[in-house]
Amino acid sequence: MSKYTGTQLLAMTPQEYRSLVRRGEWTGRSTNACYGYCAAEIVILPKEYAYDFLVFCHRNPLTCPVLDITEVGSPHPSRLAPDADLRTDLPRYMVIKDGQVTDEPTDIKKYWRDDLATFMLGEATSFNWALMDANLHFRKMGSFLTNIPCVPYGLFKGNLVVYCKVFKNSHEAVRAIQVTSRHRFQHGAPMHVGDPAAIGIKDLSKPDKIPPVGQAPKPPDEGEVALFWPCFATVRAILINANLPLAIVDYPASYFVTDKRSEELAVL
């Protein structure tokens, strides 16, 4: 785990990073791997549930920005990373059966079946590069369950989970909105600005999930501005709630890195 530094991961190409992961030499977070490249969360479902999930994604496009969908039965994301294998190239997975997380393996070779479809959804790190390029700094607050329901479809329903970043003043927050708007396949512009209570968040110092490593988040100081983006934790919770016989997703912060530059997928 500790044999690679953050700086080393940042400088790797997606091919190098995936190869490291595939060989079992890295099972930690993908956070900050491969500067400038677009990362993807993955959702693997039996074909039987694929249509309903895809309609759900359409109805919640900024929560579930679909980058690509593999051929049914194929673990190769031919359009985003032709040489990759989705069964081995993510650091860690979550296997969900009948509403329970039953395994958190570092590969899913033994779970693979010919009737599985894989959805690749844009991940928010990919707009972090744009924020860094714009010289914007922020504090990561973690993710929070809101009182806002996603637009349901079929078995897929549940409230939105958001990730909160705190910017140092209004000017930087406005600039962050501009910059992230271009990156709609990485969740795009924030869905909320300012008061956490307005979306059902009681205490910004108590994230529900994935708090930043090693520190409790400090609520915004006066003048700081909190921005809230839809977050993939929404989808994990909804998949658990859907009680499907099988669903596989990437473990928190263990997403896939594609061969596409984030800017390649930006609009305008």
Add this chain to the structure above:
Amino acid sequence: MSKYTGTQLLAMTPQEYRSLVRRGEWTGRSTNACYGYCAAEIVILPKEYAYDFLVFCHRNPLTCPVLDITEVGSPHPSRLAPDADLRTDLPRYMVIKDGQVTDEPTDIKKYWRDDLATFMLGEATSFNWALMDANLHFRKMGSFLTNIPCVPYGLFKGNLVVYCKVFKNSHEAVRAIQVTSRHRFQHGAPMHVGDPAAIGIKDLSKPDKIPPVGQAPKPPDEGEVALFWPCFATVRAILINANLPLAIVDYPASYFVTDKRSEELAVL
């Protein structure tokens, strides 16, 4: 047909226009109806083929920009126009069976079934409003089959058909690219600029389909710039080619008008 003028249609609300169509008082083109509102092409398919078609749309997002998908069996586009009925509210339809156009009715009540899913795809008129607002003028050239294959999925495959508009100079063409880029749910930026031969079009004076009413198009003069956008005729041809037992689409230029303003759906 002629009891309403273009100006009257332009000034109507979507509710007024759809009501007219539903009562059988307008079976002509939707072109220029309801200034500023977003129009939609429709594709109605048995559920059995819906997943593959939706993946095809994802793989060709600027050709098939999905605005919404109705519940299976429901003819009501609850998110785009809750009071509308997709069986009656378009001026004319094309019914395709086993690769043949078998009917071109003004309503599809007798074809409706509980297993039909309706896809609503953004239509290019909706960015025409933005071009008009930007005081850009163009000549409509009609649609042309290119030598560019769509990204196939399942039974859905075929070459891209584009619609060509000619702008009077480079400056206006660049401005048109900027303006339409914001409207990615109405096909977005052009997929090609300039030389028609580069995308397999031999003669711009001979469109394959839907020539402008009443005139043969004149090829660009020196200084004029041709821009080419993906066009829904692509989808009609691909659905005919797919040989499904049933598919229903809107007849050329007979699209649906939604309650959404085009600007509501624009990015940035």
